[in-house]
Amino acid sequence: MNICVFCSAYSLDDRYSAPAAEFARLLGEGGHTLVWGGSNAGLMGLLADEVKAAGGRLVGVMVEMLKHKGYVGADELVVTRDLAERKAELAARADAIVVLVGGMGTMDEVTEVVELKKHGMFDKPVVVLDTEGFYSGLRTQLERMDAEGFLPRPLTELITFADTPAEVFAQLKA
Numbered sequence: 001m002n003i004c005v006f007c008s009a010y011s012l013d014d015r016y017s018a019p020a021a022e023f024a025r026l027l028g029e030g031g032h033t034l035v036w037g038g039s040n041a042g043l044m045g046l047l048a049d050e051v052k053a054a055g056g057r058l059v060g061v062m063v064e065m066l067k068h069k070g071y072v073g074a075d076e077l078v079v080t081r082d083l084a085e086r087k088a089e090l091a092a093r094a095d096a097i098v099v100l101v102g103g104m105g106t107m108d109e110v111t112e113v114v115e116l117k118k119h120g121m122f123d124k125p126v127v128v129l130d131t132e133g134f135y136s137g138l139r140t141q142l143e144r145m146d147a148e149g150f151l152p153r154p155l156t157e158l159i160t161f162a163d164t165p166a167e168v169f170a171q172l173k174a
């Protein structure tokens with residue numbers, strides 16, 4: 001399975017990096033391919049290192065302006081002209097999207113795929129690994145949108161939440 005991961009480009013403490021590393025290990029050991037932003041920065045770099053060490057394949061989709069931060073050792077590296085093209089390429093190559101802890105870049109990526117799903121233009125699973133309840137605020141907001149009629153489809157058809165890396169893979173198999 002080609003698993004596209006959105007996650008932080010910053011180095012984070014163990015509370016966040018350990019579950020990300022565990023997720024990466026399961027991805028690699030499961031014989032999956034990591035499709036990601038192609039960077040060696042922060043959690044993105046750690047993720048790629050761990051997937052590679054566990055025997056997984058790496059497909060990086062870099063934007064031209066961040067090429068200098070490119071991960072050395074990816075099996076495939078695609079360079080796009082801009083962020084919009086990169087998001088389209090990431091989605092096109094994914095069989096599933098997994099969201100780890102992240103900041104505005106990650107938010108931008110996840111809202112784009114959920115909006116595409118809302119309009120029926122993307123139909124792959126989107127699973128958020130909610131490490132340390134990092135996404136509890138987002139989850140509350142989305143549940144309110146669902147309950148109060150802001151979404152055309154049930155929330156669970158658009159995005160789901162998992163508490164552990166193992167649960168992410170259980171959801172992807174279901």
Ligand SMILES: C/C(=C\CNc1ncnc2c1ncn2[C@@H]1O[C@H](COP(=O)(O)O)[C@@H](O)[C@H]1O)CO
Nearest residue numbers: 006007008009037039041066102103104105106
């Ligand atoms: C942090 C620094 C450089 C950032 N380099 C990036 N390279 C590739 N992809 C990136 C980079 N920054 C953001 N992205 C994409 O957005 C997500 C992470 O952004 P966030 O704001 O940290 O959540 C990630 O999924 C990437 O696809 C300087 O060291």
